[in-house]
Amino acid sequence: MRVVRIRDVFESMIRIRNVSFQLGAVRGSAVRFQLPSFDVEQGEAVALTGPSGCGKTTLINLIAGLRCPGQGEVHVSGVDLAALSPSQLDRHRGAHCGMVFQTFHLLAPFTAVENVAIGLRLGMRKNTSTRDHARELLQRVGLGKRLHARPAQLSVGERQRVAIARAIAGDAPILLADEPTGSLDPVTGLEVFNLLRKIAREDGRTLLVVTHDQTLASDMPRRFDCSGLVQHHAEAERKEPATS
C-alpha cells in the first residue's frame, strides 16, 4: 500500500518540478509538455496566459490530477499526486480543486441547487444538509432566486455563476478556472471574473485562471506565461507515453 505523504503546511499550495511528458504526436513529431518549475502559494491569484495550444489547459489538468506526468513531481495541497491511487486522486481533486470551465459544464437534468449539491457531495462526500449549503452558495453568487431553474432556463452568465458555486461547494482551497469568461460577453465576463476574484480573496483560496483576455490578466496580481510549455520535437519519443 502506498503511503500518502502530507508535507509541511508551509509548503507551496501548488509545487511542480521537472514535469515532462508526451502529449501526442503530430505529423511524425512528438508533442511534449515540459515545465521545469512552477509554484503557487496559498491564497495567491495567478493568470495563466499564452496562445492557444500552448499548454494552459494541460497545466490546469495536471494540477487537478486529471492528467498524470510521466516524469517530474506535482504536489497539490502538500500531497504528491504520483503517490495517489486513481480513487485517491479523484477524491483529492474533489476535496482540493474546484473547477470552472469555459462552457460551464452543468448537468442538464438537475436544477441549479442540485448541480451545486452534487458538487458538495462529491467534494465533501456528505449526503446530509447539502441542499441548505447549496442554497447559501447560490445566494452568495447572486442566484438566490434561481435555485430551481435548470441549466437550459438560465442565461450564460447565470450558468457560470452556478458553476462557480459548484466549484466552491466542496470547500476546495484551490479554484481552477479554464477560460471562465470565454463564452460570455465582456460585461458579464467581467462580472464573473470579479466574482471569482472576490470569492477567492474572501475565502483565502488559491486561484488559477486561464484567460486570453489581457485586460483581465493584467488585473491579476501574478501572470504566468505558458508559451513554450508544449513543444514539438522532430523525432517522436515513445518511451514515456502520456498518462491520464
Added chain:
Amino acid sequence: MSLLAMAWRYLLFRKVATMLTAGCIALGVALVCAVLALQNESEKALTRDAALYDLVAGGKGSPLQLVLSSVYHLDSPTGNIDFREYERIRRDSRVLWAAPVGLGDNYQGFRIVGTEEHFFDLPDRDGGRFFRLASGSVFKDPFEVVLGSQVATATGLGLGDSFSGTHGLVEVPGGEVHDDFPYTVSGILSPTGTAQDRAIFGTLESVWEIHETEERLHSAIQGSALLGDSQKRETTAILIRLKAPGLRLWMAEEIRENSEGIAAIPINEVLRFQRGMIAPVQRALLGISAIVVLVACLSALITLHQATDRRRRDIAILRSLGATRYEVATLIFLEGSLLTAGGVILGVMLGHTGLALAAGPVREATGLLLQAWRLPATELLAVSAIALCGAFASLFPAISCYRRTPIDDLAAVY
C-alpha cells in the same frame, strides 16, 4: 443527492427513451408472467377439479373424454353405463362416496346434471363438505334443481324460478326445448372455484323421465315398440370417492372386468392431458416470451450504451468534480438496474392485470377459476432471472464508463 436519486433523475430526463425501453421489457415480462401464471393456475384448477374424485366410471371410450365430460362438463360423454353398476359400486365397502351423473340437456349452455341428493355430501379432502348452499335447499322433488354459482350469476335465475331445459349438451339455435318439463330452482351453491359452478344439478329421475317420454313419443311417431324400461336404466357416468386413494387402480381394474364400461382416474388423465397437450403449447409460448425478453434486454443495453455515449461529457464533469471511477460506474449500473426493475414491475402488473381481465371470460368458457394476483414460485424465479439479466446488461456500459478517462471527454467539448 445520492447516486440512486441521480440515476433516477437521468432516467426521467430522457423520458421517451426510458418509457420505450421499460415498455419493451414490460411487454416481455408480461408475456412471461401471463404464460407462467396461466400454466400454474390452469394446472391448479385442473387438478383441483380432478382431485375431487378418485375414479370415474362410464361407457366404453376415451378415459380422457369420460373425465372431461363428467368432471369438467366439457366434451361429449363416452356412452352410458348400467345403473345397476352404480348401485353395486355404491354398496362396495371400499367406496366412501359415489354418485351418478346423467347428462342430456342444457340451459343456456349450462349442462343439466342428473344425480342424487347425496351428491352434495361429497367430502372435500380436508374432511369437510365440498358443496355448500348459498341459499335454498337441495332438491326434494324430481323437477327441482340446484344451480352452480356461476349459472345463477349468468342466467339471473333465483330461488323459485322456473325454466325448461334444451335437448343436447351445448346450446344450439333452434334446439328442442322440453317445455313440458319445467324445472324449479330449489337452491344455489356457493362458489367452489371448480367446473361444478357451471352446472345445474337435478335429479336423475327427471333426466330419465324427460328422455324416456321423448323416446316414447318418437317411437310412437315411428310406430316402433317402446324402448323405456325401468329395469334397464342407464347413467352417463359414476363419480367415485374411495376410502383410500391407493385403491384406485384395483377398483378401476375391477370395474373394467365386471362391467361393459371403463373406469378412469381423473388426476392421471388430466395430468397426461396437461403434459401431452397443454404443456407443449405453453412451452412454445414461454419460448416466444423468452425471445421477447431477450430482445427487450438487448434494447435496454443499447439504450443505456447510447445514453452513456451521449453522456460522456456528464461523466467527465462528475469525474472533474471528484467522482471516482467506481461512483460513475455505479451511477450507470443503477440507471440500468432501475430501468430494468421498472420494466419488470410494470410487466408483472401488466401480465397479471391481463390475467385478471381474462379470468372472467376464461371462467365462462372453461370454468377454470384463475387466481390472477397469485405469484407462483416459477414466475418469481423467472422475473428475478430477467431482473438479473437486466442488471448484468447494465454492467457493460458501467464498465465502459469505469474505463474511460475524463480528460478526453472534457477536452472534446471545449
